[in-house]
Amino acid sequence: MDILFKKNLIISILFSFFMNIVIYSNDTHYFLMGNDYYQKKDYSNALASYNAITQQNCASLCNMGNCHFYLENYPQALAYWLRAQSFATISEYDHIENNKKLLFEKIDKKNDQSLMQSIASFFNKIASCSSLLFLQILFLLIFCIAIGYSLIQTKKIISQSILYLSTLFLAILLVMHYTNSTTIGGIVIETKTMLFAGPHKDFQTIGSITCTDYITIQEKRDDWYKVKYKDVVGWIQSESIQII
Numbered sequence: 001m002d003i004l005f006k007k008n009l010i011i012s013i014l015f016s017f018f019m020n021i022v023i024y025s026n027d028t029h030y031f032l033m034g035n036d037y038y039q040k041k042d043y044s045n046a047l048a049s050y051n052a053i054t055q056q057n058c059a060s061l062c063n064m065g066n067c068h069f070y071l072e073n074y075p076q077a078l079a080y081w082l083r084a085q086s087f088a089t090i091s092e093y094d095h096i097e098n099n100k101k102l103l104f105e106k107i108d109k110k111n112d113q114s115l116m117q118s119i120a121s122f123f124n125k126i127a128s129c130s131s132l133l134f135l136q137i138l139f140l141l142i143f144c145i146a147i148g149y150s151l152i153q154t155k156k157i158i159s160q161s162i163l164y165l166s167t168l169f170l171a172i173l174l175v176m177h178y179t180n181s182t183t184i185g186g187i188v189i190e191t192k193t194m195l196f197a198g199p200h201k202d203f204q205t206i207g208s209i210t211c212t213d214y215i216t217i218q219e220k221r222d223d224w225y226k227v228k229y230k231d232v233v234g235w236i237q238s239e240s241i242q243i244i
Contacts, residue, residue: 027053031060043067058087062096074103075189075212079242082185082214090129109212127176135177139170184217186227186241195234199224206234215241 034049047067050060065080081096088096104110127135146163188209197203199221209215209229215236219226223238 027055034060034063038063038067041070043070056083056087058084058089058092061087062092062099065096065099069099069103074107075187075242078103078212079187079244082187082244085128086180088129090125093125093129103212107212123172123176124180127173128180130173130177132174132177132181135170135174139167139174142166142170185244186215186217186225187244188213188215188236188240189242190240193236193240195227195229195232195236197234199226199235203235207232209236217241217243 030049030052034046034053037043037046037049044067047064050064050067053060061080061084065077065084068074068077068080078100081099085093085096142163146160146167149160149163188211191211193209194205195207195209197206207229213229215227215229217225217227218233220238221235224235225238225241227234227236227241
C-alpha cells in the first residue's frame with residue numbers, strides 16, 4: 001500500500017512539473033508573439049496573443065493596457081493597468097501610474113487627490129508591491145522587539161518610538177494588503193451610467209458615474225451590481241463595468 005501511494009505521488013509530482021513546463025513554454029511563446037505584434041503596432045493581434053497567456057503577469061497585463069490605450073479604448077486600458085499593479089514592483093507601479101496620468105490627460109479628466117487620498121495611495125502602493133508573508137514576518141519581528149523593549153523598561157525613548165511607529169506602519173500595510181485581496185473593483189466603461197436605488201431601471205436614480213470612474217463591487221444580482229462610488233451606494237448594470 002505504501003509503495004503504491006509513493007508511486008502515485010511521484011507520478012503526480014512529475015505530471016504537475018511537466019504541465020507547468022508546458023504552460024510556461026506556451027505562455028512565453030504567446031508573450032513573445034504579442035511583443036512582436038506590439039512592436040509592429042498591430043495592437044489587435046497583440047491583444048489576441050496576450051489574451052492566450054494562461055498565467056498573466058505584470059508585463060503581459062501592462063502591455064494589454066497599452067494596446068487598449070493605443071486603440072483608444074481607455075476604460076479597458078485603465079482596467080488592465082490596475083490589474084497589472086497587483087503584480088508590480090515599485091518601479092513598475094510608478095511606470096503604470098505615469099501611464100494612468102497620460103490617460104486622464106488624454107480624456108481631459110481631472111484626477112486630483114486630497115492629502116488623505118495621497119497618503120492612502122502611498123500605503124496602497126507599498127502594500128501592493130510587498131509580499132504578504134514578508135509583511136507578516138517583519139510585523140511579528142518588530143512587534144516582538146517592541147514588546148521586549150517595554151518589558152525591560154528601557155529609557156531609550158527614541159528607539160521605542162521608532163519601533164512603535166514601525167509596528168503601526170506595518171499593521172496599516174497588512175490591513176491594506178488584506179483589503180486589496182478581498183475587494184472587487186471595476187471600471188465604468190460607458191460614457192455616462194446611472195446609479196439606481198435597486199437592481200432594476202424602475203427604481204429611483206440616485207446619481208451617475210462617468211467613463212473610467214473606479215467603483216467597488218459589494219454584491220451581484222442577476223445582471224446588476226451593487227457598487228460603491230465615493231460615498232454613494234447604488235445599483236448599476238453589469239454591462240457598464242469592466243471587472244478588475
